Amino acid sequence: MKRNLYLGLGFFALLGSLAILSTVLRKRAAVEAAGVMAPRFEVDPLWPKPLPNHWLLGMTIGVSVDAQDHIWIIHRGGSLERMENYAAANPPAAECCMAAPPVLEFDEDGNLLRHWGGPGQGYDWPASNHGITIDYKGNVWIGGNGRGAAVAPPTQAAALNESQPGGGPFNDNMVLKFTQDGKFLMQIGRPGQSKGSNDIENLKGPAKMFIDKDTNELYVADGYGNHRVIVYDAETGKYKRHWGAYGHKPDDTSLGPYNPDAPPAPQFRNPVHCAELANDGLLYVCDRVNDRIQVFHKDGTFVKEAIIAKRTLGDGSVWDIAFSKDPQQKYIFLADGSNEKVYIILRDTLEILTSFGDGGRQPGEFYAVHSIATDSKGNIFTTETYRGQRVQKFVYKGMAPLTKKDQGVLWPKKAS
């Protein structure tokens, strides 16, 4: 009886202590919540669903989310190895596999919806497609960075490197506009016609596009061969304006290799890899190899710049950006395909809050994370080029107090 009394007292004492602890922790949590917070993400390893028809993705070189939260990617079937194309051989050499069509649309659950793409009548499909953007009217825009002549159908093409180094001048000097069903609408520029960074008729390895819904203007990050941002009317293709780094007139003088200890380069290096317009009218440009973002007004007036991972050589650190989906677009998510991470950056100060990801092939890791986009729920989608060749989804899990500058892979390395 006495034992039971002690046990009961102990139980209620423990219960009371825990209740007090809970209250203290709640108060502490409220204080933490008032401090620096950052969006929290968790990789979804089951997204997307397996592709049908033994289809494989090659270098997955662009991602965009439309107004219905459908996820669009573009990839290069021609970058697959010979053995990955056995099912497409004549006669088929094996049951598996073959390249998926270049343009693929997924729903939020990762189910494949529409798929299309490739050479056709009335337009010049890029030898090496690059970047995909769904505009505010639902149209699909595609760039390219191929060198040499137009490529054979994807399944027969030789493997292509990300920018096909050493393959001659950039031949993909155009952007293409399609409906969501793959019906051709417009082409700006012609293959092999570029006369350089001040040619307003043609592009040169255009990397990514953005369409301003207020003015119906197309902004092109141009690109792998040119050193500029160029603006066209998105309906007529009529030239509007263009500019280089700091808003200067671009020129194609070689800057040599990037030197992190030298003063900032006066021109964009190749490639100019993204041009994204924020809701407040500021244009953010990825100067990939110079490891910097430059910010402009819509007319090309320079506003500011930020250097990201300054000591990154080679392919550079600023590959692609996407904005958070709050109306203020408080955060920038920046894909760095060299250091294999995504930075979370405060848009107004361009200060890096934290980052996630690391090199590798497991879910949540990256190999050459190339493109990034967000949906209306705040989820992030990334694609990987080179031998990464996939699309990943990072589910938005709300805001959390900032605890680490570099979160690493979104699961612990020691876990097996």
Added chain:
Amino acid sequence: MDCREFTCLSPVRKKIAPHLCIAGLLAALALGLPHALFAHDIPNDVTVQGFVKPHGQTLDLLMRVPLDAMRDTEFPERGPGYLDLARVDASLREAAAVWIANSVEIYEDDVRLPKPKIVEVRASLPSDKSFASFEEAFAHVTGPPLSNQVQIYWNQAMLDVLFEYPIRFDRSRFAIHPGLARLGLQVVTALRFLPPGGAVRAFEFVGDPGRVRLDPHWYEAALTFVKLGFFHILDGTDHLLFLFCLVIPFRRLRSLVPVVTAFTVAHSMTLIASAYNLAPDFLWFPPLIETLIAMSIVYMALENIVGGIGVQRRWLITFGFGLVHGFGFSFALRQTLQFAGSHLLTSLLSFNIGVELGQLLVLLLLIPALHLFFRFAVAERTGTIILSALVAHTGWHWMLDRGAQLRQFRFVWPALTAAMLATAVHWLIVMLVIAAVLWYLTTHQPLKFPPGRAASTKIPGITMASLRTVEHSLETEMGGEI
């Protein structure tokens, strides 16, 4: 093959029409259509947005539907297929009447309202954000239309429409049957109900949810959830197999009472906790629970085969597994709790009642069947082993399949924030209370005692004679294993 031809067929053929279309298109694809264009006349994935707002003697229904989903209406085009906005009004009204007004039924106090008046129609850009709120959407639909200069490809535009229904009173009980499933292969309808008083109640349906009460009485919500619970248990093969395992050695209702009660209490606890957002929100949590449910079946089946002390304490282990199954029930309920209106707890308890009724029905069928099986087909012990082995086999494969899916995830150590620790402490308190209750029950519950020990413990109100009676009945039921 043109999918449009199926739209006027009988209901059965309408159901199979999309599949025939897919088959036809796949065949066309296999024959080598250029560029592998997979042009669906029936869209795969359609999202519909809507607002229902009763005010005075009018009910406004604002809807936004992709034009792509309205397959039989010819919209005037210009150029390469851009919508001719100057001439589109009549087509939009026709589409609104045929594809929305004819499919949506609205009820006031269980009386169906007459066909609505189409007040306004607009073609909109897919990126238009005005359906974020009723006020913005209303202003958009009744505001100026898109300029004819805008070039929008016809099947990338949206149809916005304002319907008006005459009603008697804006505080009546309204229900809606949004029969919009025929718009696509998968149709998600996001609907917001704005009753007088400023509250906004959000719904999201997949396909055709049937008649949905927008502001149900408590007894209407309760009935809905009793039905949901009842049919959920009957549809859930894994829950049924678990129940089957429970029953094989206990075939008298009286001896099943503690076991089934333990299961019920446990799954009610985790189900209610989940509904109040106390369950972990990690992506790996649902696959973990599904794997644990499969493990619970395997464990129960193996225990039936092995017998012994585990069977005697079955109510205890059932309690533990009940906690797991409760999370499983919560995943099934996640999408349907929206139908609870303001009666969340009532609905949760009703769902549990439905589950119990379903279990009761299954038990009433299973127990006599097992009796007959053991009497006429096979000896009890042998039969128990055979049946349990079959169940264990199925459960084992489920466990492997679900475990494989679980292994796709990597455990994420959550950052040790105060909010996370506070949640952990909350769960610790819950577990402590559960442990205390279990401790009390195990020290005061007669069924746990093996023969010989019961006599040494004095429990008020329980006599040796009654314990022996229980033991004897268990011995009889379990083939003398106790």
